[in-house]
Amino acid sequence: MSSALYRLGRAAYARRRAVIGAWLALLVLVGGGALLLGGKLDNSVSIPGTESQAALDRLTATFPEAAGTTAQVLVVGVDGAQVDDPAVATAVEDAVDAFTRVEAVTSAQSPFDTDMPGASAVSDDGEAALVTISLEGEGVAIGADVKDALRGIADDLDAALPDDYEATIGGQLYSQEFPGLTITEALGVLVAFIVLLATLGSFAAAGMPLINALLGVGLSTLLVLVAAAFTSVNSTTPLLSLMLGLAVGIDYALFIVSRHRELLAAGQPPQEAAARANATAGSAVIFAGLTVMIALVGLGVAGIPFLTTMGVAGAVAVGVAVVVSVTLVPAMLGVAGERLRPRPSRRARRAAADAAPAAAPAATPPAGDDWDLPPHHNRFFAGWVRLATARPWLTVVATVGALVALALPALDLRLALPDAGVQPTGSAARVTYDRITDHFGPGANGPLVVTGSIVTSEDPLGLMEDVADELRALPGVEDVPLATPNASIDTGIIQVVPTTGPTDPETADLVRAIRDLRPQILEEHGFDLSVTGFTAVGIDVSAKLGAALLPFGVFVVGLSLVLLTMVFRSIAVPLKATLGYLLSVAAAFGVVTSVFEHGVGADLLHVSRLGPVISFMPIVLMGVLFGLAMDYEVFLVSRIREDYVHSGKARAAIASGFVGSAKVVTAAAVIMVAVFFAFVPEGDINIKPIALGLAVGVAVDAFVVRMTLVPAVMQLLGDKAWWMPRALDRVLPSFDVEGEALHREIGLDAWPGDPDVVVAARDLRLAAADRSDVLHLAVRRGDALVVHADEPARVAALLLTVAGRLAPAGGDLKVDGLLLPVRAAAVRRRVGYVDLRTEAVDALDAAVAERPAVLAVDRTDLVTDPHERAHLTATLARAAAAGTTLLLGVVGAAPADDLLPDGTPVTTLAPQTGVLA
Template sequence: MASLLYRLGRLSFRRRRYFALLWVVLLGACAFAAVNAPEAEDEGFTVPGTESQRAFDLLDERFPGGNSEGADARIVFAAPDGRKVTAGDTRAAVERVVDEVGAGSQVREALSPFEDDAVSEDGSTAYSTVTYDAPGEKLTEDTKKALMDAVEDGRDAGMTVEVGGSAVDAGPEFGGVTELIGIGVAALVLFLTFRALVAAGLPLVTALVGLGAGICAIMALGLPTTTITLALMLGLAVGIDYALFIVSRYRAERAEGHPAEEAVGRAVGTAGSAVVFAGATVVIALAGLSVAGVPMLTEMGLAAAGTVVIGVLVALTLLPALLGFFPQAVLPRAHRAARQPTAAAKEAAGANETTGAKETTGAKETTGAKEAAGSRWARFVIRRPLASLLLSVVGLGVVAVPALDLQLSLPGDEAQPTSTTQRRAYDALADGFGPGFNGPLTVAIDAKKADDPKAAVAQATKTLKATDGVVDVSPPLFNKAGDTAMVSAVPSTGPSATATKNLVKTLRAEADRVEADAGASMLVTSQTAMNIDVSNKVTAALVPYLAVVVGLAVLLLMIVFRSVLVPLKAALGFLLSVAAAFGVIVAVFQWGWLADLLGVAQTGPVMSMMPIFLIGVVFGLAMDYEVFLVTRIREAYVHGERPAQAVVTGFRHSARVVVAAAVIMIAVFAGFIGMTDSMIKMMGLGLAAAVFFDAFIVRMTLVPAVLALLGRTAWWLPRWLGKVLPDVDVEGEKLTRRLGADPGPPARTTPREESVNA
């Protein structure tokens, strides 16, 4: 692996114009394909294998055209205090609003609340249901404006008028001011790490190229726009990090005195090998999201995995080419100023970088004021390994305590900020009609095999009315054949309440009795029931997902590190990180800690897909830091250093860069916390917290403590397993030996280098 990437790096350097042109052409082709690709079809949210989905499919089959995919809006009217919406002037104002909306384009039907029995018992609240001919993303701006203009006219009449539904839902968010701030923080961290503008800029440029190609490819393939958010998060974060490691290694090789082309080859051969395997763990974790069996989650995982693959390819080919254009500008100022890299310049470069001159076997690392902070921290931990280990584990365990109260659901309008009309409409309906009105249950009654379909439906409806927790049941709506009916049952509790989940479970349990007595099958569905089914399905998939993804990743790390205990330690450290991240999510989004500061509008259950999503993404990112950090430790160990000294050397070479990479990733993820969508906000906070815990506590503290306690045992591998596992030489030992014996063809220098080194 290292030798192959070494040759690829040198080839990219020598043929830099061709490689740069190739990526420009690829990016342009992806952009052209994205612009000309047909618009992605919104197939809706489906969860195969659940009762909710079977009920939806049955209703689509038996009520053709009745379950339209068009957008809907629900206009909620609340009369002024002390008045009723049925009063003469207020009623007239309501009807004017409904007529105005109904006259708009793309409107199929606008129902008056007075004709649709949509007035609360006390007469204070009413609602009008509006259906459209087109789905929400295809409604024109004129159509949406007409709806909001009618709402404003109702408000001018003295009523409180709010509107919710898919017709007014905002599309997916792809960025914002806070995300731009995150990118700005990443640029600042890169500059402080490298102290050179070009060195700081190259990772940003390559990350944006890879991200642009990935996003355009997603659009060109016609994947839903919901897949872009995760690809945007990960593509930007890992793209910067992967380039950061290779640029850092290139500067270290130049500090050793290697010419630019040779330094590029060595950097891609060593740091590039770590990038390949780190990217592979991320791809495994993301592709493994398909285990859950939720199509939307599968699409998000595969789209993000593809973007990560592109990011790896960019780091291995475009970055070496760009280094060929700027071989000197990426170096520290002291190195650029010298006509020949003197020993003092090398020492300064090593102190600046964390990746200083490599130690020879048995050499002692200098201590004192100029010793890198990473080395000092490693020495501190390995002198107190047991205390460091216990403090890390106990600290993460305390932060993880709130995760024991984790509750899952899919958020609706109740999670929107109170400043939105959707949230105010939700609250008005709950006040006027009861909390369960926002989450009615749809019951599909299949009486096709019953002797008397109408009698069977009547008996099923009677059972629904007699069930505790149901406050209202609509008259059954039959299909044209008269063998299937649809009934709406309103719970007494809200959509995300535990009592509502228990009610759905009770109704499904009674379906067997209805079928036995009346010969009709009864299926419970609706968005509320679908949310419950998703939670159950994702929870059931967690164990097989962990088995598949963690098992494959541990096997991959065994190949990388030639060790049994190091991969197991990496997996256990990840579990601590993700548990602590869940503790943060529960504390903020369920318990309300710092909710106002972070802009959380409503506390409540955590998004049901968050556990498997966070586990998958964080596992891949955690293994990134494991590979980058421990690879340098193993490199020192296989070159003859004692285990404890190898830890110190590895930290001297990589600690600062790993910290910079973690800060960059945290900044990118934290940028998404500022968005209004509660799901994206939760994803941003969870990922930022998980990276913080994993990078700064697990990898920077727990890892050196465990390696110090294990000593040489950490690198133990059974002989029979060593023969089975391929030796990919990720630390570049064979490459180093080969280059030492055969330096290969002389490296070509650019005119700029010749003038500097003359």
């Protein structure tokens, strides 16, 4: 991967104008598609398979007026004024008539109409009257024109009422408002720019991550809008993808630009620095981005459509950020050129001027290999890691204790779907909600609907009343104002008003109590009831989301263990990283609970009402924070591992690796926190707890877990931190996030020196042979190599290794200029391989037709038939004429030179040469 990114970086740098132009053109193209298709967002939150959703679907067919959406208009008297004033009644009746004429309205019930069962909606104190408006279809499907029309009539009613009365509109239809952006999100971007400027030291370098992120989020947001034309997309989805794309887009570009400047400071030419930065930091970016994407797509484990859509949209935003980062950033680096080369700091210039061979060190480092820092290291971060690792057990106990204390409030975490009660305090929907609570009780904001088939009943009205009496007797029921069959007498509904609000845990207990009555009511009355309605749907959604947390947690934790084991080739490091992630998640949950349920700092963060947090907060936070935690783990620990691989000193590598990466990790974390936190004070109520949880989680994970706890634990483990069973090491693929293979490839770029040498090997050890076998080769283009051995496995091992099908056990090997095993995939495309033990001679024809640079043919000694041998000779001659270098494998002393065209230079390897023996 690092080699591919290296070439991509060089190409993007060289063709910078084309790359930048292509991205801008794609942005315009997708934007045009979004405008033409005109996709609409909604707030649909439904879960197929739940009882409430199934009952609601049945009601849509049998009792549509009861299955639709409702709006509520509340008329209240100020300072005790009674609503039975004739002028009030007249104004309300006129408004009811106007409501019924609005498109999509199926009925509007006047609070003064006593002929309709359950329609009387005047409060006990006589100070409030409630108009209930029923509309056809789900609220998410009702257009803004209908909502605006209803608002206009409510405003007219408010104006027509006497001076001591007011009218407001709210209810289910207005329970959720579409989220939008505010100035605070722009402040988050401003903070990010300031941090980038302080970290990178130039306006040009600081602007690149912002441009990268803005282009990425613009493209991903437009893609979400395009998708909304073909599928249901929750209105929270684009805001979530915007938040994620903005944060990771800045961070990923920061990692690449920062590494580019490091390489420029080391004297690399700009194009080479950009390519190497793309290869090393870009590899980590791709791995980090993949972990975030996998975790977000893993939200589909819950089996909830709207959550799956959110996860996919977030994954697309992160994926776009990754692709833009590894292509657009090198192109922008090409535009900047030499202007990004950092000047030596004053301290470095002063140190260089005052340097003397006999100069005494400023401080005596500890004995042993604990400290091996670069001469001009960052003193702040050197002091940080020194403090964290001085007494590692104390650091571990202190940090874990602090995180557990932060996490304890999470024991009180309650989940629910938001209703109008969490809307901004001054909004009409919130005012209506609060006034209904004051005059009619909290349950009036979220009545339950009990429904079932009555097609077999001989007395449907009596049946409805009998079941209503059963429900009235349940604890937690405030009233049962309505029990009626539909017009075709095949479905009945009973409206149950709880004593508690829609998001209160006691309301959920009441729903469960009603469902527990089902067997009894079915036996006594033949009524197979189901509980539905807006409140019941929300309760079922929250319950299913809560149940999905455990399987999703297992998925995320298992994924992190596997991925990190592949990256770091260690057992202890992934375990430590995963436990740290769990601590970060728990701390984030604890802080969210403290703010949104306990009220700690709620006024400062403009939390309009304390209570349960949105149901999908935990699972979204777990998925996103997993990916971000792995980002910091990779960028910090991979640098430590890189230093450990080069020095072999585990504890010294902690200090040097930490100091080398802590600055950029700090900047990345501060940017993440700023971007996420910017969505909290004025953000949408659905995004607020998620944004706060992510801001806290990132801060805790970066500064407490990764930069404090991790060095302490690794200090305790020492060399054991990098232990891994050999069997597991062989099985797992390697990501090479640190770019070790690329460094090796660049280091061997000048070898073997002769451009005509197509197969070059030195100190090569074959994986399938005795590890003492050492091979040296130099086969020129157009020459032939004949390998003799008494054991077939030795011949096959060499040919398979040269063909890129088998990794060597050690040494250096290049085929057609490509280093193995780094470029094995490319070698396999250029080298043909035919095994005559399992393939006929005719298979050579297909291999030669592909015009390979090298053709390896094993077990030519098995071809003894004169006709087949003649065919083999002719085919090899045709390959040699096309410029293919031939490698022939022979077991025993059977001849092979007769198969080659006359005059072909031949190199022979045999046990007696001492090369393979």
